[in-house]
Amino acid sequence: MTSETGTAAPAVELIGIGKRFGAVVANDGVDLVLRRGSVHAVMGENGAGKSTLMSMLFGLLEPDAGEIRVDGKTVRFTGPLDAIAAGLGMVHQHFRLFDSMTVAENVVYGAEPRRRGRLDRAAAAARVRELSDRYGLETSPDAVVGTLSAGARQRVEILKALHREARILILDEPTAVLTPSEVDSLFAVIRRAADDGSTVVIVTHKIHEVLAVSDEVTVLRDGRVTGRFATASATGEQLVHAMTGREIEVVQNPRSGTPGEVALSVEDLSVTDAGAGVTHIDAVSLTVRRGEIVGVAGVSGNGQHELVAAVLGTIPATAGTVRLLGEDVTVRPVRERRALGLAVIPEDRRGEGSAVTMSVAENVTLGHHRSAPIGATRGIRRGWMSLRAERSRARDLIRDYDVRTSGEQQPIGSLSGGNAQKVVIARELSHEAPVLIAEQPTQGVDVGAIESIHGRLLEYRAGGGAILLVSHEISELLALADRVLVMYAGRIVAELAGAEATTARIGAAMAGAAAHDAPAAPDPVLDPEGPRA
């Protein structure tokens, strides 16, 4: 447990910070020291109080107890403007940008360069270019924010903070929305900013990220500090232990047993958007057998999502066939496919996987509302629902899946991302469908829960389920999949059996090289300009 080993004076000191929300103690006597020119990781499971702590540092919340010092001086922020004036900048978990405005307009918003009282567009664009060059943040100042990818939007958020001359940069779970290569370039930017003398706090619950980018780590659990480490001397096990209070065993697919008959088969499936003239997926064929997990790797946006949507039936296939348990379902509606035996954990949890304004109970009911115990398929109760059964089933699932809520009536939108994800997983796994498609099943979920979700997926497999697992996390695919398919530009460019799937090979194929003729090449995707090299 080392801290303040360096000679640099602390840029920020949080001393004995406390904050409660009603009965919930979000922060309790938290001390945090950020040294100038260093990258400090704040880690902890969902609900540990990380965002609350950062919100207080940025003036969005007022602490109930404790003291904040910036450059040795005690400060009391009454709002984010005070924090900005003191040299802080924050990139939030959810972006706060104007979609219809350009990058440059968003960046300078609130501190515009003016000429004769009006926004000086040329100066704004020049400023964005200057900052992008200085920190290696690729953007085009004139692009409209609404058209940008999540990674690009995040760069706009960072530029916004840098534009205001932030010397202390707070990034709250910045990697949650990024692809692996975007994460790497973000880390490069963070390093460059720190080398430049800025102080960076990065909130995350991913251990490999902490090890990759930070100099020091503070771990929170249930609102208290449970560990302080210099990253160089910390191990993954120590961090996990501090975060969860227990050891986590790594879950690994035993790759034993012979898969059964084909449960899902996709033949020459294509999805084209005629209007936009885009081919999302191009003659994709794959099969998933019972008792088998087939992984689909790929940088996001290479057709994985359209593949899932076409198998589920929410978008039409342009060509090819989808067979579920031997039946051709290519033109069948979603309901029939699900009734035949398909469950899907979707990637877009807020947009597709849940209704944020509805309760946990109502969210966990969709698809189960016409069958026992909630509904009835025949008899006088057909078409009616038992609210009591709905609630008690929801309570059971909340318990089984360890969803942290104030009760089954809480709106799912007010849950943390990881807990909402558990609700979605509970709903889909409890279909006990022969075929399961899991798209980014552990997104936003913390270590302890990832392990348990992985465990459940392996149980599903052992019970004869066929799983198509789409993931951006190579480690997840390596831990779970019997085979890994790699998608690139709408096509499957590589198929690697469990034994031959390695990070290097999958990474190479994800970048577009055919895996067959790229043997043990070095890792082009994961290590472009090694963040800490």
Next chain:
Amino acid sequence: MSTTERPPVPSADAPPARHRAARLLGAALRHPAVVPIGAVVLALLIGAVIILAAGLNPITAYAAVIDGALNPDSLDYTFSVWGFICGMALAAAIPLRMGEFNLGGNGQLVLGGLTAAVIAGYAPLPGPIVIPLAVLGAAVVSGAFGALSAPLATRFGIPIIISTLLLSPVAVAVGSYLVRFQIGESGSAVAQTPRLPEGARMWALGDLSYSNVGLLIIIAMMVVFWLVDTRSAVGYELRVVGANRRFGAYGGVRVGRLALGAMVAAGAAAGIVGAIIVMSSPYRLIDGALISPGYTFAGLAAALLAGGRPALIPVTAILFTVLQVGGAAMERSADVPRQLSDVLQGVVIVVLALRTVLDQRRSERSSA
């Protein structure tokens, strides 16, 4: 930093809440009841300003409204109007539950009234048969008319809000034409059908002259809507689609069929209201008389104010009933034109619509 002035402009990130009190207030303001109640208060204030500008006393005027609507002598009439507004609120609320707007209430109302006038006026059947038959016929015809909008939306991509709005005047015009030239009472100065035979009039409730069994029918429809909404699979699916259409489609809800069902039910509700009005005093279909009281608009406003929630509709309908019935009394006793009621309804709708737009803006801004 040479290119920028220090920003006095509030940042977009978060409005600087200066004090704890301001934050508490902010949290309180986000309560879901605030906007609807605020809309009503705002409407009343704007109304007061208008009355003042006309050189009259708003307190007297509002007192006249309340008195006109709630004084014991007029309660019978007030209840019947409340029923009609509730019925038209159903016609708006059922599709609203799944996020669709039915703006075709007038057409559905007129077709229902027309059907009932024809069946009750011409079918030579005894009362116990002809009255239910007229109500059912109205429900079927108006339901079918409402249903047109669903395939237009699913097959041809014409939004329901548009098709209902555009189809409605067609139905109203057809109704007008038939009353004027085909089934109207000959020799009458007014375009109206002959009075219905005694046996084909809606059963009375005791010795009340306005409220009749039709009111009970509408209350029953509201109870059914509440039951379906809260505890049936279809009601659940409606709410799911209303909360997040993509979530519904992903979960296997047949959104097109649901829209069809919702529009049939909405049209039928409006049609039944039309039938009840025609079979109540003065027991005939008078050209324009179904539309001019503005039940459709008042019902829409009540449904919007209730957010489509069945349990709230009877309550929000009271507000618009008081405005509607009291408005006429206000005109008589306080000399304020009754159109003021329409202005107040309009303000409520605009404020609620504004909220929808602002919500969309906000979600655009925080899109991830």
